């Protein structure tokens with residue numbers, strides 16, 4: 001469904017990744033890992049069409065993605081809380097949804113126990129509350145492809161488990177790609193892994209055959225724990 005053909009991406013003269021080829025599965029959970037600044041967010045933005053690739057192509061169902069217009073009905077994404085309107089309440093954000101999306105939103109509001117916070121303005125939300133509102137909105141769009149940038153890093157253990165359970169339920173029908181620095185979550189949640197390091201992108205299609213900590217340690221020097 002998503003096919004990445006020899007893409008390279010540079011910001012001015014700074015090369016982020018070079019000659020990447022990937023064929024992503026049409027459903028399942030893919031973790032995106034790599035050190036700070038490796039290019040995880042950039043890759044997600046290229047898949048959404050927010051960022052243009054410098055060369056190569058990304059295809060969605062055999063059609064090249066040129067901009068967000070090409071992914072609008074197929075890809076929903078969670079790329080940070082700056083997309084929220086701070087003077088509006090959580091409920092105001094739901095007004096953007098269609099009737100069927102609202103129905104789905106109601107289901108997730110119940111599952112995540114979010115009812116109480118929705119009447120409050122987003123500016124009064126904690127980081128985790130903003131994250132939960134974004135997760136709610138992203139899931140309610142019911143897209144076939146869902147991208148989450150640092151999805152669960154800021155959630156408390158209850159919300160983390162609730163979100164992980166929902167994603168596990170959805171993975172048979174959707175492709176979910178989430179970036180994370182928490183290797184434990186990667187092992188627990190994902191079916192496959194994209195690892196970005198030194199401008200190179202590796203894809204491991206079966207996480208059960210992979211030692212994620214070992215992979216990371218092979219490429220990134222880690223300080224000793226004192």
Ligand SMILES: Nc1ncnc2c1ncn2[C@@H]1O[C@H](COP(=O)(O)OP(=O)(O)OP(=O)(O)O)[C@@H](O)[C@H]1O
Pocket residue numbers: 011014016034035036037038039040041042043
């Ligand atoms: N809009 C931009 N203009 C110029 N350089 C950028 C831009 N966005 C990202 N970069 C650079 O591209 C590289 C990759 O950044 P990116 O945000 O994709 O990394 P990341 O893997 O998501 O990092 P982190 O784990 O810290 O979130 C970094 O060197 C960053 O400075």
